[in-house]
Amino acid sequence: MTHIITSLCLRDAGCVEVCPVECIVPGFPTDKWPWYYIDPDTCIDCGACIPECPYEAIFPEDEVPTGYTAKGGEFVANAGLSGHYEKANHHGVMVVLENTRELKKGETLDLTADIQKNYDYYKSGAGYKAWDHVEKDGTISG
Numbered sequence: 045m046t047h048i049i050t051s052l053c054l055r056d057a058g059c060v061e062v063c064p065v066e067c068i069v070p071g072f073p074t075d076k077w078p079w080y081y082i083d084p085d086t087c088i089d090c091g092a093c094i095p096e097c098p099y100e101a102i103f104p105e106d107e108v109p110t111g112y113t114a115k116g117g118e119f120v121a122n123a124g125l126s127g128h129y130e131k132a133n134h135h136g137v138m139v140v141l142e143n144t145r146e147l148k149k150g151e152t153l154d155l156t157a158d159i160q161k162n163y164d165y166y167k168s169g170a171g172y173k174a175w176d177h178v179e180k181d182g183t184i185s186g
């Protein structure tokens with residue numbers, strides 16, 4: 045099993061530094077990979093990342109909700125969306141995403157569609173090579 049980051053992630057970056065096996069990596073480039081992603085082959089399911097996430101975006105794989113009910117005002121980020129999100133992260137670095145959508149109170153989402161993207165990022169995305177472009181504080185350098 046593994047833990048999973050879902051599309052509720054807004055690159056706050058707080059989870060990265062608490063992971064004892066350093067298996068949480070920023071998505072790069074952000075138009076295709078807007079969240080941070082957990083390496084399922086390395087995650088030891090310790091759960092330390094969950095309380096660090098201000099957006100409650102992280103779940104054990106078998107607890108990712110099929111019917112997440114929005115409180116209202118959350119954002120999801122996904123390739124293909126066109127909404128704008130901008131806010132300083134955990135380290136004070138500005139996060140700007142142009143592929144988001146603000147959720148309406150009471151709408152429901154199946155977040156299990158996000159599970160596979162954590163796997164895919166380490167197979168067909170940048171995976172750990174993203175660190176060549178993104179600092180641990182979330183600054184994108186190239």
Ligand code: SF4
Nearest residue numbers: 053054056057059097
């Ligand atoms: S703490 Fe939450 S929002 Fe921040 S990078 Fe981790 S999963 Fe994403």
Ligand code: SF4
Nearest residue numbers: 063087088090091093
């Ligand atoms: S559950 Fe533990 S090992 Fe897995 S990503 Fe979170 S902090 Fe890292």
